[in-house]
Amino acid sequence: MATQGALAVGSHASRSRFRFDLQAYVMVIALLVIWALFFILTKGTFLTPRNLSNLARQMSITGILAMGMVLIIVAGHIDLSIGSVVGLCGAVAAILQVRMGWTTPAAVLVALMLGLAVGLWQGFWVCYLRVPAFIVTLGGMMIFRGVILGVTEGQTISPLEPDFVRIGQSFLPLHIGWLLAGLAALCCIYLRLKRRWERQRYGFEILPLPLELAAIAGIIFLIGLAVLVMNSYEGVPIPVLLLLLLAVVFVVISRKTKFGRYLYAIGGNAEAARLSGIDIRRNTLLAFVLMGLLCGIGGVVLTARLNGATTSAGTSFEMDAIASCVIGGTSLMGGVGSVVGAIIGALVMASLDNGMVLLNTPTFWQYIVKGLILMVAVLIDFQTKQRTA
Template sequence: MIEQTSELEKKPVPTLVGRLKNMNLKLLVMVVAIIFIMLLFSFMTEGSYLSPRNISNLFRQTAITGILAIGMVFVIISGEIDLSVGSMMGLLGGGAAILDVWFGFPLPLTIVLTLGAGLLLGLWNGWWVAYRKVPSFIVTLAGMLAFRGILIGITDGTTVAPTSSELAIIGQSYLPNMVSLMIGIGGLAAYFGWQKKHDLKQKSYNIEVAPSTPKLIKSVLLGVAILSFILLLNDYRGVPTPVLLLCLFTLLGTFIASKTRFGRRIYAIGGNIDAARLSGINVDKNKLAVFAMNGFLVAIAALILISRLGAGSPSAGNIAELDAIAACVIGGASMSGGVGIVFGAVVGAFIMASLDNGMSMMDVPTFWQYIVKGGILLLAVWMDSATKQKR
């Protein structure tokens, strides 16, 4: 026993350089990219880009793409793709606008019907992919065309407006300053409490716990970042409701991906579908659930979109699926399946929204915006392929 203890004491302690080498390289690249984008556009707009008002607008833009990316990253992790989310969002938003403007439905009923329709459309895509064995590329490409056609048909090709002031609450309201601070502090307290409980549980099973000092530094930095973010948004009008919804679905998606059997099964299916099937996983059922969840999140994004616009438009959601896919790939998801994280997809959505916002402020022509975003998507996929070849 004494000899074992002495050997443990002689074991070298990991250096700071060693810890840095173990950091997620893709996450580090994304952070550097965000800092570069912020500094570049701030310089080009003489500081207007980093004003509280524009930051608030930037995060509201991120909310829609971010929620789409959360659903999309689960689809990509499972080894599939969904090209229909943009048209589906337009159709669901147009339907919600019709219920609100033409028929005067109360807000709760409009929300329930829209979410139910999103779930059904997701199930429709998933049924063809999982049980009819039609490639998801073809199924969702057909959906992209069909949903857009249905939208144009039900709206007669006209904009449905103006939506009610009640519906505007979803996408245009802000949390009171004190409420947002209380939510932020309460969320941090819950996270730190869960972290402490997790460490105590590991100790009870004699599992080695990470050193307390780096963990404390990480917690302090996280707390400062979140509270600074809230104070910055409060400096304008408060935390936008869509941003709160994005944060809630990011936490929920992260929990599903990392802490549930369903999440682990999705990674297993995307990593090796034959091995997953042989291990007893119901592949078809889980893929159906992934597409259903994606449709539900598309419905959330649709409600936010028409609430922000104050109208349902036949062109709403045009090529939004490309932004969602790009956000996932930039965030570290692999198009071959089995790899990706929810937080990375949301950060990727923020990068895409930052580029859109900055180039719009600089009055960059639309065709150049498409070229830049296409180039970034190509670069992100190339980096994923190069990393995979090295492994």
């Protein structure tokens, strides 16, 4: 055993990161199956550019929230308050603009700061006062819903300035869409090549050049296809663009930073994390702050999309976000989960919603199906983990 272990040095390190995240791929396959199913049942309507554009806009807010939720759950906590916080941030932005005449950038900035502050507040309760996150955020859910009712005096606040509404409703001009696609493609080429060079430098095995080029071509094709589909309707929706940008940021945070690694460690084994010299409280607090910030963003997008703030805005968003995370392979025990998985989870949830609406499925059936899908997802997750462990 020992002999082999030491002699096989080179071959070990080599296969490195070409491994696929099986979990994520299972989800992608599930997603494609769902799409195919709806495509057949709706006789093609489901996959028209118009509907796909709708779908993307529908999932954008859930996707944004799910990214933050992943971090929280991975760190071993939960956030039940995000629906209320989203509603609150949106309401405050709307009030500042409609009642007090603030410009859009100022109102948005305040909404984001408010989200951040709420995150800080709840994080402080969880990390420093050691009240379980479930309780703190359950409290927060009620408190912030109450605050919404208070500040809006129970009324719907509308209408907003056109430039505010644009955040939620408008589309990128077609040529800018293509321009961004080009930029993304260039970034992708650069990153792949840089990675290749790094691997070479550290003595890891690299893909043969033709394969590498094929991979790059594949990615560019997907980017192009996505933009093409969006542009065949009205262009890339702004919320979707926002989602994609945030997704890049959060994937990097969760995978490539010390903070991200620490979150996985803390959620996986808090005691070992403490013994390893990790500051548990500060890192967990930061996760809550990021969640708060995302709530602020979500609130702004929601208000813009609805062109106004209602007292019930954001209700039950936390459940959608949590369900997305779980469908995307996040373990509620902490320590396991990925941002990409959560986004795919959000897409699955949105696809189910969208498809069933297209099919005129009665509302009660929609809830039942979604609930069952959630349970089955966790079951599959659990089974695969048992097999590998």
